[in-house]
Amino acid sequence: MANFTVKEKEAHSSKINTRNVVLYVILTLWAIVNLFPVYWMFTFSLKTNEEIFGKNLIGLPWDWKWSNYASAWHTGNxxxxxxxxxxxxxxxxxxxxxxxxxxxxxxxxxxxxxxxxxxxxxxxxxxxxxxxxxxxxxxxxxxxxxxxxxxxxxxxxxxxxxxxxxxxxxxxxxxxxxxxxxxxxxxxxxxxxxxxxxxxxxxxxxxxxxxxxxxxxxxxxxxxxxxxxxxxxxxxxxxxxxxxxxxxxxxxxxxxxxxxxxxxxxxxxxxxxxxxxxxxxxxxxxxx
Amino acid sequence: MKKKDIVNYLAVFLFLLPALALFIGILIAPIIKSAYYSLFDWNGMGEMTFLGLANYKELFTSKAIGFMKALFNACILATLSVFIQLPVSLALALALGRGIKGEKPFLSIYFMPVLISTVVIGQLWLKIYNPDYGLLNSALTKMGLENLCHIWLGDKKTALISVFVPTLWQYVGYHMLLMYAGVKGVSPDIREAARIDGATEGQVNRYIVIPVIKPILKVSVIFAVTGSLKSFDLIYVLTNGGPLHATEVPSTRMIEMLFQRNRYGMGSTIAVMMIILCFAFALLISKAFKEAD
Missing domain, CATH: 1.10.3720.10 (MetI-like)
Known part of the structure; x- marks a missing residue:
């Protein structure tokens, strides 16, 4: 009898664990959906058109182009x-x-x-x-x-x-x-x-x-x-x-x-x- | 009247003065004025011609004004908002609110889009949707799905949904936060008691948490619906009502009537209709929630 309850508990907790994993996967995916546009904004603000338009869509910039900030700041008012x-x-x-x-x-x-x-x-x-x-x-x-x-x-x-x-x-x-x-x-x-x-x-x-x-x-x-x-x-x-x-x-x-x-x-x-x-x-x- | 009372009323008046001046001067009086303008044909400068309710009649019947189409679009947005955005928000709020590890960081991340300026979000999504170089089409091409590439905002068929996706996405976090605050208000003892009685997580949510947060759900539904009726920023940035008026909503029609066509009377008519609709929906939703009790 005692054995049985322990087993049942284990089964129960492993069920909870898989459910937890699924939950965390979903929560993390949604976090990415929220963070990604901001991440993308930061990275493309430091890229050249060439990179943005296909060579380096979502990676970190190869060559950090800070001059983009200078032109936005100076010419862009x-x-x-x-x-x-x-x-x-x-x-x-x-x-x-x-x-x-x-x-x-x-x-x-x-x-x-x-x-x-x-x-x-x-x-x-x-x-x-x-x-x-x-x-x-x-x-x-x-x-x-x-x-x-x-x-x-x-x-x-x-x-x-x-x-x-x-x-x-x-x-x-x-x-x-x-x-x-x-x-x-x-x-x-x-x-x-x-x-x-x-x-x-x-x-x-x-x-x-x-x-x-x-x-x-x-x-x-x-x-x-x-x-x-x-x-x-x-x-x-x-x-x-x-x-x-x-x-x-x-x-x-x-x-x-x-x-x-x-x-x-x-x-x-x-x-x-x-x-x-x-x-x-x-x-x-x-x-x- | 005693002297003390007079002093008291004077104090009340002086304390209310700044707020009343602002509130009446910039909100209440203008709305009354809008209602008045809506009865006229007026270009904003010259003579005003009294029309009675003709503007309202034209608003609901004229295809050129396109108000019914705009209202229909706003209703689609409201429907999507209530049946997709809010359930997602509720699910997130329930998941985070029962106290899991990492609750706070998740909450903060989900709420972040609410803080970012709609113009910034709009500009970002313009870049995502750009037909030639946009992230979406580029990503589809890289994955070998060229046939799914699309002129998202430029095609009448996809423009509306393309505009709605970021609109719904941005405010999931807002509704989630409201609901989360409610879920956190449920006493842990009650939860614990229910669990000891053998209730599953789903039952706890269904029979304990949701009834408790009902007033907040009501607020969320009201905000979602009235917010859809008055939505403007993202649509203005992304399409400004185009292509071929496919994404018009009441506020884009209003701005066009006012500042492109100089029809101040008609613009005011739309403004008045928006107030009436917002109040009507808010009342209706409150009633519906009361009856459900």
Whole structure:
């Protein structure tokens, strides 16, 4: 009897082992499917057309052609696009943090009649497709004469991340004990001092989450940037890359280099902060 | 009203002001304006001619506008997304979420494509699909499968699916991550108890994990469907609706109406329809999930 159970266990565990092997094979294959395009991008950014077009399709470059990066960087206007993307993203992040923290404070900590409705109103922004506002915003910006400026992207980007910002802030702010506010009130702080002295310092973890979320939205946005910006002085990376690939239709190496330049900072940050970045994506969707 | 109340309302107002200004100024007011423009024939500069609902009628009947075709394409994308992309994401989330070795690295790799700019992904896939030198055709040639070589994005028959493959591929990781977070929320004790009672891994997933993560599945389905209805970036980079309008989706039609044909009224009509459809589908999906309970 005892023997029998041992055998059964062995059979069971070997079955688990083969199933595990199959599982790992599938997981690894899927990992390759995800990694391969990025690997290919890195390698072809360092190759000549000859290699890319057939002699060395997917291998490492034979002769590491760093000059591709030089041509993307110098003739392709990449530094400009890069700086523009940084300016636009960082400004939008600051705006979102500022506006969403204040609004969340009013909604979750101050007592007034319509706070729940106000929250629901802001949450509409999670479902509204941003494209829907493109025409009037375009016309307004044109009439104000600020198409082709950083502002024309900063305000729309901030507006589109605002709902998520408020959602994330709410998640963090309801965790802060109400006793703290009351203590501050008793010490004679009004709502503004309470906000600045008690709440803001405790919201640091939310800032990281909001910043990451907003950054990714802004850094990668194409439609608005494409429509609002035609002057290459103000183009952001996504639009710039589109323009660049139009210039280098025959030479693939420099395009590859430009793609790597646009992607690399993101990947570096991801390697060090993958947990935090993943959290910021989950935070909104799961609580919503 | 007491003085304290007035101070309080003033504070509420001031705290809400920046967010409200942004939100109403750039999202709500423009949408109302879009709805208004959609009732007119307007080239964006000159006189506006009131048409009533004629734009909407034209939108659904005119072959030249091609909205129905675009909507149909978006629906195909939504269907593929719900029935292929989400099951793949769920399978991955369940496999990783039960706690296997290497869980974190796998998770990080699968999520990576979500972070890469859609333009970069689009440019990469343009190079993969390139008919003369692209990776796909070159690889097929090397393997002796020349007869399978194809002008992937240039042929009406294959363009749509070729555009959808990277679109679906890029966001598997996103849905997987949401579901994974849910799977991780299932208490290990419950799992363990079920296993002691003799439940197989499949039964644990079927009867314990999936019911628990249902709210997340709902969110995923809503995101997948509304995301398909408003998809733009990858399609714009890869084909911009071509060849011969084979890969049009509502947003590419909208951009063409606005900026190539200067039909601001019609462009706004498409924008309004997209909002209505997104809300309608979100409600419908929520209802469907509620009824399934």
């Amino acid at each position: 990449m530094p400009r696009y890069f700086i523009n993307s940084v300016i636009v993203s960082v400004s939008a992040i600051v705006l979102v943090i500022f506006a969403s923290m204040m609004a969340t404070y009013a909604i979750t900590r101050l007592k007034w009649k319509f706070s729940a409705q106000m929250n629901a109103f802001f949450m509409l922004g999670l479902t509204i497709p941003i494209h829907a506002s493109i025409v009037p915003v375009f016309i307004t910006l044109r009439n104000m004469g600020i198409l082709n400026s950083h502002f024309s992207l900063i305000f729309p980007y901030a507006a589109f991340s605002l709902s998520m910002g408020i959602l994330i802030c709410t998640g963090f702010m309801v965790e802060i004990p109400k006793d703290l506010d009351e203590a501050a009130y008793i010490d004679g702080c009004g709502p503004f001092r309470t906000f600045g002295v008690v709440i803001v310092p405790l919201m640091k973890p939310a800032l990281a989450t909001i910043s990451i979320y907003t950054f990714l939205q802004c850094w990668n946005e194409l439609m608005f940037a494409n429509v609002f910006i035609s002057d290459s002085k103000f183009k952001t990376l996504p639009v710039g890359i589109q323009a660049l690939s139009g210039q280098y239709t025959t030479e693939w190496g420099p395009i590859g280099a430009a793609l790597v330049i646009a992607t690399f900072p993101m990947l570096i940050v991801y390697v060090f902060m993958s947990g935090k970045i993943q959290e910021s994506f989950v935070a909104g969707a799961v609580k919503g």
